[in-house]
Amino acid sequence: MTAFEEFGVLPEISKAIEELEWTLPTDIQAESIPLVLGGGDVLMAAETGSGKTAAFCLPIIQIVWETLKDIESGKAKSSVKVSPPWTMSTHDRGAALAVAPDGIRVQSREQKEWHGTRCTRGVSGGKWGFEATVTDEGLCRVGWSTINASLDLGTDKFGFGFGGTGKKSNNRQFDNYGEAFGKNDVITCLIDLDLKEIKFLKNGVDLGVAFANIPTNQPYFPAVVLKNAEMAFNFGDKPFKHNLPDKYLPLVSAPKGKVIVNNNGNVNSTEGVVKVVNNAPQAIIIEPSRELAEQTHNQIKLFKKHIKNPSLRELLVIGGVNVKEQISFLQSTGADIIVGTPGRLEDLIQGGYLSLSNCRFFVLDEADGLLKQGYTDLIERLHKQMPKITADGKRLQMIVCSATLHAFEVKKMAEKLMHFPTWVDLKGEDAVPETVHHVVVKVDPQNDRMWGNLRRHIMTDGVHQLDNVRPGNNTPETLSEAVKLLKGEYVLKAIEEHNMDRAIIFCRTKLDCDNLEKYLKQIDKRKYSCVCLHGDRKPNERKANLEMFKRNEVKFLICTDVAARGLDISGLPFMINVTLPDEKSNYVHRIGRVGRAERMGLAISLVSTVPEKVWYHGEWCKSRGRNCWNTNLTDVKGCCMWYNEPQYLADIEDHLNITIQQIQPDMKVPSDEFDGKVVYGQKRQQMGSSYKNHTAQMAPIVKDLSELEKHAQILYLKRHLTKASRVV
Numbered sequence: 001m002t003a004f005e006e007f008g009v010l011p012e013i014s015k016a017i018e019e020l021e022w023t024l025p026t027d028i029q030a031e032s033i034p035l036v037l038g039g040g041d042v043l044m045a046a047e048t049g050s051g052k053t054a055a056f057c058l059p060i061i062q063i064v065w066e067t068l069k070d071i072e073s074g075k076a077k078s079s080v081k082v083s084p085p086w087t088m089s090t091h092d093r094g095a096a097l098a099v100a101p102d103g104i105r106v107q108s109r110e111q112k113e114w115h116g117t118r119c120t121r122g123v124s125g126g127k128w129g130f131e132a133t134v135t136d137e138g139l140c141r142v143g144w145s146t147i148n149a150s151l152d153l154g155t156d157k158f159g160f161g162f163g164g165t166g167k168k169s170n171n172r173q174f175d176n177y178g179e180a181f182g183k184n185d186v187i188t189c190l191i192d193l194d195l196k197e198i199k200f201l202k203n204g205v206d207l208g209v210a211f212a213n214i215p216t217n218q219p220y221f222p223a224v225v226l227k228n229a230e231m232a233f234n235f236g237d238k239p240f241k242h243n244l245p246d247k248y249l250p251l252v253s254a255p256k257g258k259v260i261v262n263n264n265g266n267v268n269s270t271e272g273v274v275k276v277v278n279n280a281p282q283a284i285i286i287e288p289s290r291e292l293a294e295q296t297h298n299q300i301k302l303f304k305k306h307i308k309n310p311s312l313r314e315l316l317v318i319g320g321v322n323v324k325e326q327i328s329f330l331q332s333t334g335a336d337i338i339v340g341t342p343g344r345l346e347d348l349i350q351g352g353y354l355s356l357s358n359c360r361f362f363v364l365d366e367a368d369g370l371l372k373q374g375y376t377d378l379i380e381r382l383h384k385q386m387p388k389i390t391a392d393g394k395r396l397q398m399i400v401c402s403a404t405l406h407a408f409e410v411k412k413m414a415e416k417l418m419h420f421p422t423w424v425d426l427k428g429e430d431a432v433p434e435t436v437h438h439v440v441v442k443v444d445p446q447n448d449r450m451w452g453n454l455r456r457h458i459m460t461d462g463v464h465q466l467d468n469v470r471p472g473n474n475t476p477e478t479l480s481e482a483v484k485l486l487k488g489e490y491v492l493k494a495i496e497e498h499n500m501d502r503a504i505i506f507c508r509t510k511l512d513c514d515n516l517e518k519y520l521k522q523i524d525k526r527k528y529s530c531v532c533l534h535g536d537r538k539p540n541e542r543k544a545n546l547e548m549f550k551r552n553e554v555k556f557l558i559c560t561d562v563a564a565r566g567l568d569i570s571g572l573p574f575m576i577n578v579t580l581p582d583e584k585s586n587y588v589h590r591i592g593r594v595g596r597a598e599r600m601g602l603a604i605s606l607v608s609t610v611p612e613k614v615w616y617h618g619e620w621c622k623s624r625g626r627n628c629w630n631t632n633l634t635d636v637k638g639c640c641m642w643y644n645e646p647q648y649l650a651d652i653e654d655h656l657n658i659t660i661q662q663i664q665p666d667m668k669v670p671s672d673e674f675d676g677k678v679v680y681g682q683k684r685q686q687m688g689s690s691y692k693n694h695t696a697q698m699a700p701i702v703k704d705l706s707e708l709e710k711h712a713q714i715l716y717l718k719r720h721l722t723k724a725s726r727v728v
């Protein structure tokens with residue numbers, strides 16, 4: 001049995017993993033795979049390069065395939081025929097109400113409407129009780145209803161509820177009763193079908209009869225309705241927090257003859273039959289960029305290699321590619337798992353080519369990035385269209401992941417859309433993997449005057465074309481232009497010093513990328529072979545460039561933040577930040593392109609010591625930068641801003657709670673600075689090789705300790721002997 005099989009992964013999938021020579025699951029995989037296989041919603045926060053893609057792809061492939069097999073063998077019928085234990089019903093419930101897998105916790109995150117559910121069983125005579133605990137803020141009403149009652153408990157004559165505002169309600173009549181209740185309060189709900197009355201206890205205190213003379217010609221079921229709230233139930237499986245009053249019994253002890261099964265929502269058994277529909281996939285995985293979508297799609301293809309009978313169909317749905325091909329694939333072959341970028345996915349859904357009716361996995365990879373790119377509404381729209389329970393009775397599972405998941409937007413979204421999610425948080429706040437050595441180099445045009453007499457230099461972005469910039473004139477504009485020139489040279493120096501023959505280089509703008517590409521090629525096309533990856537390049541060119549870089553056919557990939565997240569280039573040793581990102585989480589993502597899968601990587605960031613004036617084309621810029629020469633500042637609707645890198649560096653350090661090692665412009669990284677000499681791009685050396693160094697480092701500390709020990713022993717002996725001599 002392989003290590004992956006021990007975590008519940010099927011042999012067919014494990015075989016493909018073995019062929020990739022992965023012997024053990026990474027930590028995030030070991031934690032998350034069982035949770036997803038177990039049916040839960042999961043938020044995965046783990047370092048860059050820690051294997052999050054497989055952590056969600058493997059269990060999804062497995063469950064989707066198992067479902068396909070069940071459908072093929074006719075087993076995938078609705079699970080509704082099975083007589084359920086005392087739990088809240090996943091069928092007889094409002095659309096926005098979620099029932100946890102244990103069936104006793106319910107939650108609704110809908111803020112405007114009420115959503116309710118009823119128990120899977122009811123009683124037809126006797127005196128019964130159950131407990132409902134308020135487990136979160138929000139509005140709730142709990143009580144008893146017959147099977148004919150609306151799920152909005154207390155709004156028709158068949159339902160009797162007690163609400164958190166201290167009101168009882170039946171048939172839309174809301175009257176004061178008992179007292180208000182809220183988070184952590186325990187409400188005991190009692191029904192006496194002999195005396196025909198319903199009453200409630202709050203934290204064990206009897207609030208008196210709420211409803212008398214209730215009709216008893218129908219069985220009664222525990223019921224609840226919530227508005228952005230959460231409750232947990234105990235029907236008597238566990239000891240109650242407060243004893244039931246005399247003669248009342250827990251519902252679980254009701255004898256067979258008195259128990260009625262709730263078949264609401266289950267009656268139409270043909271609806272419970274799951275069918276394979278070509279354009280209705282079981283899983284939708286959203287990625288923030290085309291490249292990343294393609295990468296995840298390729299991983300799925302690898303993982304499903306040995307999956308047969310039935311085969312599993314995956315489809316890549318990204319922009320910039322002929323939509324007709326995607327539509328025809330959906331119609332002819334069909335797809336079980338779709339990986340895509342948000343815009344194209346929604347186009348296909350709105351056009352009616354793609355249906356979400358069978359979707360049971362909704363994955364947001366690089367979720368914070370998606371939300372920051374403004375896709376919150378789109379995600380909510382798609383989520384709304386997905387069934388919260390599939391035809392075979394499975395809950396919609398949401399998986400959300402990133403190396404920088406601790407963003408406010410993510411927490412808000414998780415609260416709104418996810419149900420009882422588990423945070424698999426391996427690092428706490430955002431962090432840099434130990435395999436990444438990251439350093440900064442100050443670019444100081446006042447100290448390093450080399451920019452004043454360069455024979456050849458990089459073409460700059462032209463921001464200062466109309467300014468009087470020249471050596472000897474120390475205006476902010478001149479220094480800003482000088483930074484741009486120096487950065488071109490510093491990139492060359494970094495490449496030279498570290499003999500970089502493979503690196504990803506991040507620039508702030510598409511223009512900066514183009515200028516650096518031209519400069520490197522102008523100096524030496526072969527020595528500095530490079531390609532660009534940014535939003536202005538055609539999709540085919542982007543794809544071809546990335547492939548060339550991955551295949552080692554060019555040495556440098558120059559890109560904007562479009563490539564900051566997720567791209568996995570095996571064994572990449574170096575990255576250079578020509579300019580720091582203004583979004584601090586992107587620093588983590590950018591430098592995380594190196595130091596992946598336990599290989600060491602070096603990230604060098606060039607940081608200007610003075611403000612640099614740069615392009616910033618906002619919505620007001622009609623051409624969005626193309627041929628724009630408006631060098632006014634943004635506060636007067638111009639398209640430039642002063643970029644304050646020292647501030648961004650401080651923000652990043654503050655965010656990561658570290659001081660980033662600074663190196664000199666000679667780009668030398670002290671060889672024993674981290675954990676001894678390392679070979680970037682290779683796996684970390686075994687402890688044996690650095691052991692000598694380690695003992696040398698420890699020697700003075702050990703010597704100090706031994707001195708202290710000697711001192712302590714002498715002190716003890718002196719005191720002891722003095723005391724002893726006094727006694728004598």
Ligand SMILES: Nc1ncnc2c1ncn2[C@@H]1O[C@H](COP(=O)(O)OP(=O)(O)OP(=O)(O)O)[C@@H](O)[C@H]1O
Pocket residue numbers: 021022023024025026029046047048049050051052053054402403565566567568570592593596597
């Ligand atoms: N169990 C494993 N054993 C060996 N290598 C693995 C394992 N899991 C993943 N990898 C490799 O580790 C690399 C990084 O994986 P992946 O791209 O999934 O990282 P990630 O956590 O999604 O990173 P990012 O946050 O940058 O997107 C890939 O090259 C992948 O093939």
